[in-house]
Every structure is written in structure tokens, then in C-alpha cells.
């Protein structure tokens with residue numbers, strides 16, 4: 001699944017994974033867990049992110065390859081946060097070669113709507129997960145209290161969106177001519193987006209069983 005920060009991609013990926021009994025593979029979650037557990041990967045990722053850099057293609061590809069090799073991903077999977085670059089996309093094509101189809105769903109939301117959503121976004125103060133819009137109480141992952149993201153000022157949000165567009169435009173170009181690529185209007189209520197995503201998946205690979 002592709003989509004800018006604030007498009008609701010994480011929530012939608014989670015719903016698709018649940019309704020189809022597939023693992024949701026989020027590179028953000030994997031990195032966060034590795035950092036918390038202090039593994040070799042976690043140490044590399046932490047140092048990289050603290051220096052303000054993006055985790056390298058090689059590291060990200062390694063993480064995903066290892067995850068997709070596990071038993072629970074053999075029937076299929078929902079990927080969230082990967083690929084982010086054309087190099088990663090090319091590697092992913094290699095990983096799923098012969099196991100397809102690789103369905104690419106791009107959730108599109110106008111910038112002004114994203115800015116509004118992101119500027120009011122909350123995260124869990126305990127586990128760091130982004131709170132879904134519909135979470136009214138505590139974190140639904142760990143029960144921790146939700147707090148406003150302090151870095152989400154409007155200027156910072158606009159800059160992050162610009163970075164996202166710059167990085168992922170080539171990715172959309174890479175996929176957009178494929179018959180398994182779809183753009184989805186993400187400026188609708190979450191349930192409507194979910195229904196649309198399910199409809200598209202049904203067209204391409206059959207309905208959920």
C-alpha cells in the first residue's frame with residue numbers, strides 16, 4: 001500500500017490484513033520493535049534515524065526479505081511502509097516473482113486535508129504507534145495514553161509531505177502502468193475507503209474467503 005502520511009494507510013492495511021487473515025507487515029513497526037529490543041538491526045536503525053537519515057535501501061530490503069520468508073507470509077501479506085524507493089520496489093518484484101499478483105494500492109488525499117489530519121494527529125506515549133482517527137480512548141495496541149505529536153506543526157507537516165512526494169513520485173511512475181495498480185480516493189470516511197479497497201482487491205485477486 002502506498003500513500004502519504006495521514007492518508008490512513010496504516011489503518012486500512014490493518015483492516016485488509018484482518019479481513020483476509022494475512023499478516024500486516026509494517027516496516028515502521030519492525031524498526032520500532034528492533035530499536036526497543038536493542039537488536040543489531042535496531043542499533044543500526046536507531047543510529048541512522050538519530051542522525052536524521054533514512055534507513056538505507058539495503059537494510060530495508062533485508063528486513064522485508066527476512067519477514068516475507070516466514071511461514072505466515074506464504075499465502076500473502078499486506079505491506080505498509082515498503083517500498084519507499086524504486087530500488088526497494090525492484091527488489092520486491094524479485095521477492096514475489098512467481099508468487100504474484102503484486103497489487104499496488106495508492107491512497108490519494110489532497111494536501112490540505114492531509115495537513116489538517118496530521119496537525120491533529122496523536123500517538124501512543126507508551127508504544128509510539130500512530131493513533132487511528134477512530135480511537136477515542138487509549139491506545140488500542142497496548143492501552144497506553146494517547147498524546148499529540150509535538151513535531152506536527154503545520155510547516156513541518158508540509159515539509160514532510162513534500163519529502164514524501166519527492167521520494168514516492170518515481171515509485172508511482174514505476175507501478176502506474178501495471179494492471180494491478182489502482183489509485184484510491186482516500187478523502188472519504190474510513191469505511192468507504194475500506195469498501196473500495198476490498199472491491200479493487202476482489203477484482204484483481206478474488207474476494208476474501
Ligand SMILES: [Zn+2]
Nearest residue numbers: 124127139142
Ligand atoms: Zn500503545
